[in-house]
Amino acid sequence: MSILIDKATRLLVQGVTGHEGLFHTQQMIEYGTNVVAGVSPGHGGEWVLDGKVPVFDSVKLAVDVTAADTSVIFVPARTAADAILEAADAGIALVVCITEGIPVQDMIRVRTYLQQKHTRLIGPNCPGILTIGESKVGIIPGDIALNGNIGVVSKSGTLTYETVNALKRADLGVSTCVGIGGDPIIGTGFVEILEMFEDDPHTDKVVLIGEIGGSEEERAAAMISQSMTKPVIAFIAGQSAPPGKRMGHAGAIIEGTMGLASEKIKALEEAGVRVARFPSEIAQLAKG
Amino acid sequence: MKLHEYQSKQIFSRYGIPIPKGSVANTASEVRQIAGELGGKVVVKSQVLVGGRGKAGGIRLAKTPEEAEELATSILAMEINGLPVRKVLVDEAINIDKEIYLGVSIDRGAQLPVMLASALGGVDIEQVAKESPEAIIRVYIDPLLGLQDYQARDIAVGIDLPKVFWKSFAEICKGLWKAFCDIDATLAEINPLVITEENHLTALDGKVVVDDSALFRHPDLVEVRDFDYEYPAEIQARKYNLIYIKLDGTIGCMVNGAGLAMASMDVIKELGGEPANFLDIGGGAGAEKVTAALRIILSDPKVKAIMINIFGGITRCDEVARGVLNAINEVKPAVPIVVRLAGTQAEQGRKILAGANVVTASNLIEAAKTAIKLAKDEPE
Numbered sequence: 001m002s003i004l005i006d007k008a009t010r011l012l013v014q015g016v017t018g019h020e021g022l023f024h025t026q027q028m029i030e031y032g033t034n035v036v037a038g039v040s041p042g043h044g045g046e047w048v049l050d051g052k053v054p055v056f057d058s059v060k061l062a063v064d065v066t067a068a069d070t071s072v073i074f075v076p077a078r079t080a081a082d083a084i085l086e087a088a089d090a091g092i093a094l095v096v097c098i099t100e101g102i103p104v105q106d107m108i109r110v111r112t113y114l115q116q117k118h119t120r121l122i123g124p125n126c127p128g129i130l131t132i133g134e135s136k137v138g139i140i141p142g143d144i145a146l147n148g149n150i151g152v153v154s155k156s157g158t159l160t161y162e163t164v165n166a167l168k169r170a171d172l173g174v175s176t177c178v179g180i181g182g183d184p185i186i187g188t189g190f191v192e193i194l195e196m197f198e199d200d201p202h203t204d205k206v207v208l209i210g211e212i213g214g215s216e217e218e219r220a221a222a223m224i225s226q227s228m229t230k231p232v233i234a235f236i237a238g239q240s241a242p243p244g245k246r247m248g249h250a251g252a253i254i255e256g257t258m259g260l261a262s263e264k265i266k267a268l269e270e271a272g273v274r275v276a277r278f279p280s281e282i283a284q285l286a287k288g
Numbered sequence: 289m290k291l292h293e294y295q296s297k298q299i300f301s302r303y304g305i306p307i308p309k310g311s312v313a314n315t316a317s318e319v320r321q322i323a324g325e326l327g328g329k330v331v332v333k334s335q336v337l338v339g340g341r342g343k344a345g346g347i348r349l350a351k352t353p354e355e356a357e358e359l360a361t362s363i364l365a366m367e368i369n370g371l372p373v374r375k376v377l378v379d380e381a382i383n384i385d386k387e388i389y390l391g392v393s394i395d396r397g398a399q400l401p402v403m404l405a406s407a408l409g410g411v412d413i414e415q416v417a418k419e420s421p422e423a424i425i426r427v428y429i430d431p432l433l434g435l436q437d438y439q440a441r442d443i444a445v446g447i448d449l450p451k452v453f454w455k456s457f458a459e460i461c462k463g464l465w466k467a468f469c470d471i472d473a474t475l476a477e478i479n480p481l482v483i484t485e486e487n488h489l490t491a492l493d494g495k496v497v498v499d500d501s502a503l504f505r506h507p508d509l510v511e512v513r514d515f516d517y518e519y520p521a522e523i524q525a526r527k528y529n530l531i532y533i534k535l536d537g538t539i540g541c542m543v544n545g546a547g548l549a550m551a552s553m554d555v556i557k558e559l560g561g562e563p564a565n566f567l568d569i570g571g572g573a574g575a576e577k578v579t580a581a582l583r584i585i586l587s588d589p590k591v592k593a594i595m596i597n598i599f600g601g602i603t604r605c606d607e608v609a610r611g612v613l614n615a616i617n618e619v620k621p622a623v624p625i626v627v628r629l630a631g632t633q634a635e636q637g638r639k640i641l642a643g644a645n646v647v648t649a650s651n652l653i654e655a656a657k658t659a660i661k662l663a664k665d666e667p668e
Contacts, residue, residue, distance in 0.1 A: 027632075078504055100570075103502035104394060105472050108431045111399055141600065141631045156547020158599040161631055162652065165599075182546055184396050211547055214396040237550035240535075240557040241566070248531045248546025248568035250501065251396070256414050277558060279551050280653060 002131035002176040003151070003196040003203070004094060004122070005070060009135045012037045012068035012092070014075055014083045016048055016055060020098075021074035024139050025053060028072075031142040033135045037062040039071075059090040072128060072137050073097040080124060081106035088119040096137050097124035097187070104250070107185035114187065121187025125249065126179035127157035140164075140177060148173015150286055151197035153190060154209035155182050155216070155249070159237055162279050163209060170283035175203045182211065182249025190220035198228055205231050207282055208273070210264055212238030213252040217264035225271035233285045234268050235276045236261045289498045289513060292335045294377040296494035299471060300478065303463035306490045310379035319360035322378040323353035329381035332359045334366065334373040337517040339412075344368045349381060371516050382492060383485035388447060389413050390461065391477030392429075392468040401429045401468070403439070403461065407447040409480035435465040456489050471509070472502030521587050528580040530569055537562025538663045540585035540594040540623075542578070544569050544603040552597045555652055561660035564591045569603070578611025582619050593663035595655050596627045596646075598637075605629040605637030613644050624662040628655040 011028065015021040016038025026049055029035050035053055040046075044057030056062035059071065071087040073080060073095065080099040087095045102124050114121055122129060128138010132147040139157070144165040152167075152174055154160040164177055178193050180186055190208060197203045206228075210217040217236065224232055239261040241247050243254040254260055265275050276282045291299070294312040301307045311322045312335065323330045330353075334346030341347050346368050350356035356378065366373045387409035395402040405425045408416050416423055425446035427439045440458035449457055460481065468476040475497040482492045503510050515523050525532035531546070535553075539561050543549035546568045553563040565588065569581050585594055598608050612627060628649040629637040641648065647662070649655035 077501060101501045103472055103505070104474055104499045105431070105469060105502065108394065108399070108401060112431050144631065154547070156545060156551075158543070158545030158603075158631075159547030159551050161599045162548055162551070165630060184394065185399055209547070211550060219397075235551070237547050237554060240553045240563060241550055242533070242535065245533050245566075246531075247533065247550050247566055252546055252550065278555055278653060280651065 003200050005129050005131050005135045005137050007134045009070050010036045010068045012062050012071045014039045014073045016040050017043050028136050031136040036066040036068050059086045063090045070094040077101035081110050084110050088117045094120050096122045096128050100125040123181040125183045126181035130177045132174050146173035149204040150174050151203040151206040152177040153193040154179050155211050163282050166280045166283040172286055182251050184251040190216050191223045208234040210236045211252050212241050212254050212261050213259040218267045221267035221271040232273045234273045235282050236264045290337045291496040296496040299467055300491050303467040305460050305463045308379040308382055312375055312377050316357045316360040319378050320353045320357035323356035326380045330356050331379045331381050332356055333377040334363050335375040336368045336371045338369045338371050384482045385485050386483040387480035389479045390481045393475045403427045405443045405447050472499045474499050521584050525584050528577050530581050532584050533566040535563050535565050537564045538592040539659050540564045540591040542567050542581050542596045544598050555656045559656050564588055574607050575611035575614045579615035582615040592666040593623055593659045594625045595659040599630045600632030604633045606633040609637035609640035626655050626659045
């Protein structure tokens with residue numbers, strides 16, 4: 001069991017004919033994800049991956065024919081906002097945007113628009129979602145995790161793989177792993193994912209991986225101390241980061257005293273969260 | 289990308305926001321000419337992308353064109369907080385009655401644009417926010433509707449602006465919002481917006497930061513980009529779509545993904561080493577990028593060892609490994625390299641690197657410990 005995606009997920013890939021889109025569609029199919037369609041304007045009528053996936057010119061057409069309910073986006077940054085809106089208008093319930101570097105103002109408009117729609121956005125600038133043994137939507141390597149009962153939610157991609165892989169080496173399994181993205185404006189935050197894990201009967205513990213910038217971790221800490229009954233273990237990246245510099249992720253920046261790793265760690269610890277010093281220490285804490 | 293005061297004010301002016309008469313100059317003789325044309329007193333303002341210009345003596349009042357030329361000569365020879373002054377703005381002097389702060393930025397907590405205003409203008413707004421937060425009025429803007437008239441009135445009332453200015457103030461608020469949107473700003477501020485002794489509103493100083501991710505829509509701004517406030521290696525990195533941030537330590541880092549790159553630095557520090565840089569080679573990094581990344585790391589003479597930490601997702605370890613091999617052959621680094629590969633195509637990657645002159649590590653802590661030890665063993 002899981003949150004957000006499972007065996008029943010019917011996935012559509014926007015940007016399926018691109019280099020990354022094609023490579024990761026193959027990987028998702030190999031994992032067992034039910035990829036029902038691809039969208040690539042101008043390529044409608046084609047098939048990719050040896051006839052496994054039909055390509056459509058628009059999301060609407062793809063949904064009409066294949067009843068896709070989830071979309072993953074691999075299109076370039078300058079067209080990604082358009083792709084998210086297209087998916088929302090076609091009635092897609094869950095949109096996962098992998099694309100990095102979408103202009104902030106595009107995302108502000110998209111986010112505001114989506115609040116009037118029945119579409120949940122994960123990302124952008126995220127690695128996607130992996131429900132172990134059931135479905136993979138995005139780019140998280142499928143073989144790094146065991147099936148289990150730890151929910152993982154993270155702002156980062158590769159740091160999540162590092163952590164999940166360490167859990168595996170410690171014989172600890174994962175229910176669902178969600179990358180919420182490292183941009184300043186994102187579709188879904190820590191708090192909403194924590195609420196889903198709290199309600200998921202197959203998740204017993206949650207690992208939260210945050211980083212400098214913004215106040216998502218502080219909001220998560222407030223929610224945890226108020227309403228979370230399941231234990232939470234955390235790691236916050238960027239303790240050695242200098243202020244005022246954007247550390248790769250558009251959102252990873254210490255502005256004044258806002259966004260400091262030390263403040264986030266303090267807030268989480270006060271909420272009863274055990275915070276790891278090293279990424280590999282997360283597994284030890286999760287075991288205890 | 290930060291814009292200079294003169295660039296910011298020129299943009300504001302296009303959106304109907306009144307600014308002082310003035311012009312930008314590269315030489316003292318140009319300053320004299322501009323001052324002569326303006327007539328009367330002028331202000332000569334250094335144009336550098338750093339705070340503290342006034343304190344450093346980079347903003348001076350001149351009564352005559354001759355004095356303006358003299359002041360410009362000294363200002364143009366200045367360095368302010370490490371940045372050379374290459375341009376000065378010559379503005380007519382304004383008789384100030386009152387100073388206001390007005391700005392638009394993005395509130396990450398609310399995930400919305402916000403207009404901020406304060407009757408305490410002309411000072412650092414973050415200082416005001418810290419010391420007297422109640423003096424700052426915040427109005428959230430629906431990005432699909434834009435700033436509404438009533439919101440501009442709310443701001444005017446909130447900062448006790450006399451009624452006679454409400455209409456012109458609302459126009460300024462709306463102009464600033466429009467400018468903020470059109471140039472993809474993450475910050476657009478007028479500080480101070482002044483009420484002159486002649487009872488006009490004028491934007492005396494301006495600051496704009498444009499979203500780097502949106503620069504593809506603004507080729508005109510890219511053309512006039514001032515790189516002085518960035519390290520040359522950071523500029524070089526951007527050309528290859530790499531994100532490099534220089535730090536002070538001895539261990540060069542090359543990592544894929546920002547979170548892992550930060551965590552790698554954190555681990556080095558926690559284990560007693562000092563990272564020399566943050567470097568994210570990004571998703572899907574191929575051989576060319578890796579070679580460029582290695583060159584950039586080695587351009588820092590303090591680097592005594594390099595740690596490459598790759599966990600493949602969208603990045604494929606075999607591609608990175610080929611890049612590392614290629615880079616070593618081309619750059620012939622004199623410092624030891626520790627490589628740790630995991631995730632997508634990691635096995636293939638390790639095979640590619642088997643014959644190369646690198647130390648391999650199986651996990652992050654081992655990689656960091658090895659790099660710290662090797663860095664200490666290197667001669668100074």
